[in-house]
Amino acid sequence: MRTRPLKVALLGCGVVGSEVARIMTTHAADLAARIGAPVELAGVAVRRPDKVREGIPAELITTDATALVKRGDIDVVVELIGGIEPARSLITTAFEHGASVVSANKALLAQDGAGLHAIAEEQNKDLYYEAAVAGAIPLIRPLRESLAGDKVNRVLGIVNGTTNFILDKMDSTGAGYQEALDEASALGYAEADPTADVEGFDAAAKAAILAGIAFHTRVGLDDVYREGMTEVTAADFASAKGMGCTIKLLAICERAADGGSVTARVHPAMIPLAHPLASVRGAYNAVFVESDAAGQLMFYGPGAGGAPTASAVLGDLVAVCRNRISGATGPGASAYTQLPVSPMGEVVTRYHISLDVADKPGVLAQVATVFAEHGVSIDTVRQQGKDGEASLVVVTHHASDASLNGTVEALRSLDTVRGVASIMRVEGE
Amino acid sequence: MRTRPLKVALLGCGVVGSEVARIMTTHAADLAARIGAPVELAGVAVRRPDKVREGIPAELITTDATALVKRGDIDVVVELIGGIEPARSLITTAFEHGASVVSANKALLAQDGAGLHAIAEEQNKDLYYEAAVAGAIPLIRPLRESLAGDKVNRVLGIVNGTTNFILDKMDSTGAGYQEALDEASALGYAEADPTADVEGFDAAAKAAILAGIAFHTRVGLDDVYREGMTEVTAADFASAKGMGCTIKLLAICERAADGGSVTARVHPAMIPLAHPLASVRGAYNAVFVESDAAGQLMFYGPGAGGAPTASAVLGDLVAVCRNRISGATGPGASAYTQLPVSPMGEVVTRYHISLDVADKPGVLAQVATVFAEHGVSIDTVRQQGKDGEASLVVVTHHASDASLNGTVEALRSLDTVRGVASIMRVEGE
Numbered sequence: 001m002r003t004r005p006l007k008v009a010l011l012g013c014g015v016v017g018s019e020v021a022r023i024m025t026t027h028a029a030d031l032a033a034r035i036g037a038p039v040e041l042a043g044v045a046v047r048r049p050d051k052v053r054e055g056i057p058a059e060l061i062t063t064d065a066t067a068l069v070k071r072g073d074i075d076v077v078v079e080l081i082g083g084i085e086p087a088r089s090l091i092t093t094a095f096e097h098g099a100s101v102v103s104a105n106k107a108l109l110a111q112d113g114a115g116l117h118a119i120a121e122e123q124n125k126d127l128y129y130e131a132a133v134a135g136a137i138p139l140i141r142p143l144r145e146s147l148a149g150d151k152v153n154r155v156l157g158i159v160n161g162t163t164n165f166i167l168d169k170m171d172s173t174g175a176g177y178q179e180a181l182d183e184a185s186a187l188g189y190a191e192a193d194p195t196a197d198v199e200g201f202d203a204a205a206k207a208a209i210l211a212g213i214a215f216h217t218r219v220g221l222d223d224v225y226r227e228g229m230t231e232v233t234a235a236d237f238a239s240a241k242g243m244g245c246t247i248k249l250l251a252i253c254e255r256a257a258d259g260g261s262v263t264a265r266v267h268p269a270m271i272p273l274a275h276p277l278a279s280v281r282g283a284y285n286a287v288f289v290e291s292d293a294a295g296q297l298m299f300y301g302p303g304a305g306g307a308p309t310a311s312a313v314l315g316d317l318v319a320v321c322r323n324r325i326s327g328a329t330g331p332g333a334s335a336y337t338q339l340p341v342s343p344m345g346e347v348v349t350r351y352h353i354s355l356d357v358a359d360k361p362g363v364l365a366q367v368a369t370v371f372a373e374h375g376v377s378i379d380t381v382r383q384q385g386k387d388g389e390a391s392l393v394v395v396t397h398h399a400s401d402a403s404l405n406g407t408v409e410a411l412r413s414l415d416t417v418r419g420v421a422s423i424m425r426v427e428g429e
Numbered sequence: 430m431r432t433r434p435l436k437v438a439l440l441g442c443g444v445v446g447s448e449v450a451r452i453m454t455t456h457a458a459d460l461a462a463r464i465g466a467p468v469e470l471a472g473v474a475v476r477r478p479d480k481v482r483e484g485i486p487a488e489l490i491t492t493d494a495t496a497l498v499k500r501g502d503i504d505v506v507v508e509l510i511g512g513i514e515p516a517r518s519l520i521t522t523a524f525e526h527g528a529s530v531v532s533a534n535k536a537l538l539a540q541d542g543a544g545l546h547a548i549a550e551e552q553n554k555d556l557y558y559e560a561a562v563a564g565a566i567p568l569i570r571p572l573r574e575s576l577a578g579d580k581v582n583r584v585l586g587i588v589n590g591t592t593n594f595i596l597d598k599m600d601s602t603g604a605g606y607q608e609a610l611d612e613a614s615a616l617g618y619a620e621a622d623p624t625a626d627v628e629g630f631d632a633a634a635k636a637a638i639l640a641g642i643a644f645h646t647r648v649g650l651d652d653v654y655r656e657g658m659t660e661v662t663a664a665d666f667a668s669a670k671g672m673g674c675t676i677k678l679l680a681i682c683e684r685a686a687d688g689g690s691v692t693a694r695v696h697p698a699m700i701p702l703a704h705p706l707a708s709v710r711g712a713y714n715a716v717f718v719e720s721d722a723a724g725q726l727m728f729y730g731p732g733a734g735g736a737p738t739a740s741a742v743l744g745d746l747v748a749v750c751r752n753r754i755s756g757a758t759g760p761g762a763s764a765y766t767q768l769p770v771s772p773m774g775e776v777v778t779r780y781h782i783s784l785d786v787a788d789k790p791g792v793l794a795q796v797a798t799v800f801a802e803h804g805v806s807i808d809t810v811r812q813q814g815k816d817g818e819a820s821l822v823v824v825t826h827h828a829s830d831a832s833l834n835g836t837v838e839a840l841r842s843l844d845t846v847r848g849v850a851s852i853m854r855v856e857g858e
Contacts, residue, residue, distance in 0.1 A: 023722060033765040034577050130575060136723035138575035146559060146567035148463050149743020276729065279708060293452060293740035294565035297730035301723060311722035314578020328757035336462040
């Protein structure tokens with residue numbers, strides 16, 4: 001084993017960072033054995049230097065993150081501050097000053113992964129970020145390395161624990177969205193401002209990262225269709241149950257049937273109870289991967305939290321340190337397929353549509369005609385009448401999102417259709 | 430991209446080998462892009478050279494595997510012939526003649542992984558074998574790399590598809606063992622001689638490999654306690670259901686509570702229906718990993734079959750080729766903890782015991798006394814009487830296997846105990 005330690009700079013010392021620092025200290029001998037050299041915490045950049053940080057020597061604390069990454073003797077910068085700036089500038093500076101980088105920053109990687117990878121490659125350094133997607137679950141490494149000889153066709157995942165907790169609660173207790181969100185907040189599963197989670201922004205960033213890696217192309221944040229789950233109702237869950245389904249907020253990355261393009265989207269969807277993702281409870285995450293040769297794989301585990309995220313960060317840290325010692329770099333960005341990302345309108349899936357209609361003869365025929373005119377084939381229709389009002393539940397065969405939208409628009413203009421109560425995609429069949 | 434191709438020698442061209450060769454041809458451009466250089470099939474060693482092998486040029490076929498691995502221009506040898514010899518000699522010769530090795534040979538890796546790793550390291554070559562455990566499921570790479578900064582405490586897995594198919598069939602249809610085995614054979618899930626699967630030899634080899642990697646120590650095949658699943662009855666499934674459990678053949682690798690030793694074992698066990706492993710159906714595999722920081726992770730997918738196993742082989746092939754190009758080697762064997770493997774007697778778990786007893790007063794007291802004398806604490810007892818005979822179902826609290834065995838031996842010697850109908854461990858709670 002070499003004796004000169006590898007020097008690690010930690011940017012950010014919150015829930016994850018303090019856990020990373022703790023494990024680096026308590027498991028120093030294990031890490032050294034696995035890396036082939038000791039690792040040393042060389043500096044910790046924080047915003048509030050006065051906060052007591054157990055186990056971290058005060059002389060390592062600094063508020064000057066830029067000076068820390070510019071030191072020149074840092075082997076690995078671990079970026080855990082999140083957000084776009086100053087994280088991007090700090091990572092860039094780190095590469096330029098000879099360090100490799102481990103990051104958990106999904107927003108930044110989703111927005112500018114390509115740019116950062118380009119700088120890393122230019123400087124012959126590593127950029128690893130297993131922790132950016134689905135916390136502790138090994139996902140980026142399996143996609144990038146284990147499946148490197150395979151052709152991934154679909155990634156279907158629950159990648160946001162907050163929304164899964166809320167939906168699971170609605171499913172199991174019959175609670176409404178607000179009630180379930182309140183419980184998630186009370187238990188610390190939802191932030192004071194839950195927008196990033198419940199509107200699907202967090203999941204969309206992860207979808208962009210996963211799609212890029214899975215399909216060896218570039219998928220930007222703007223390429224990801226995004227629909228939150230705040231409109232999901234107890235009635236939707238009742239409909240789902242009637243179909244032998246439950247509702248999950250899914251991140252779905254797909255290769256088109258002709259192989260010439262890909263799509264990435266985040267939205268609530270019904271999935272059959274028999275699907276392995278249906279039984280993912282609470283704040284757990286799980287990602288289903290379908291490939292040509294391997295078939296169906298699933299990866300399951302805690303998608304957030306200090307210790308789980310630290311586990312992913314440290315796995316990357318060990319890999320990057322090993323690479324430093326051997327003078328190599330790990331597999332970097334791979335975007336050689338240059339597959340274009342198709343808009344949502346081209347996504348093909350099935351739909352569950354609830355309509356409030358007038359309870360009189362001929363309505364079903366009218367509705368069915370509209371579907372037919374838009375080329376959307378109907379699988380089943382269920383009609384329930386009561387006091388002159390009726391509901392019509394239509395489940396379609398596969399159709400493009402554009403056709404479905406056209407259908408729904410036309411339905412809204414029918415006099416006999418009082419309203420479109422809900423439209424929900426059906427996935428995982 | 431470098432233009433000189435990396436040369437690959439294939440040893441064995443059966444179900445997996447022919448699929449590897451096929452994908453190397455059909456996906457040549459993808460593999461080249463991901464590796465950074467083209468890969469070329471340089472030779473295929475087979476036993477039956479006259480068999481038609483679609484897509485493989487006849488001039489690549491040879492029966493002289495030794496000459497192939499000795500050629501000196503081979504970059505990677507892919508060993509898919511299985512068994513101990515000649516596989517071991519061929520791998521050794523390959524290393525000595527400058528090649529790295531990808532293998533799917535669980536028997537050989539379980540028996541002599543340490544020896545082969547030592548030769549690989551001596552020659553500064555890679556030895557990768559993701560396909561040796563649980564087919565397509567990325568497991569060795571996540572354990573060795575993703576969790577390299579974490580401390581794994583338990584690996585609990587369904588790692589044999591044949592036995593899972595049989596047990597799933599028994600569970601869902603009420604079939605007996607023989608009937609379910611017959612169906613597995615008819616469907617091609619069980620081999621003509623199913624011994625390696627149903628007696629747990631296959632799973633034990635995988636447990637040895639997983640335990641060694643998970644705990645960074647050496648676990649030999651002889652260190653793994655092994656019990657097959659041929660004695661599992663429909664009555665056992667009925668008992669399991671009564672407890673809210675099902676029965677799976679599990680490979681269990683554990684770190685002792687004091688951290689000073691490890692155990693590895695394969696046996697049928699009851700697990701609660703709520704456990705993610707309980708819902709693994711058919712011939713699928715799944716492995717549950719528990720670690721200090723990451724918490725509970727699960728990896729799920731097809732554990733066997735030509736294409737899935739080829740996916741794992743090719744993932745390794747890409748990694749090894751990348752390493753060749755960068756002049757580095759991947760993480761090799763890691764046995765630095767040198768943790769001893771404790772015998773089965775020291776394993777601590779819970780037990781479900783069915784006794785046939787005389788239906789008369791005082792029997793329960795007698796039985797309870799025997800448990801108490803051996804330090805095995807009882808959780809629940811259920812007594813069912815009929816026609817002078819009765820059955821007593823005891824579920825214990827945690828106890829060592831040695832204490833349990835002592836208890837059972839003493840129970841057998843009681844006049845009032847007519848027989849011990851079944852003993853089943855209870856896991857995953």
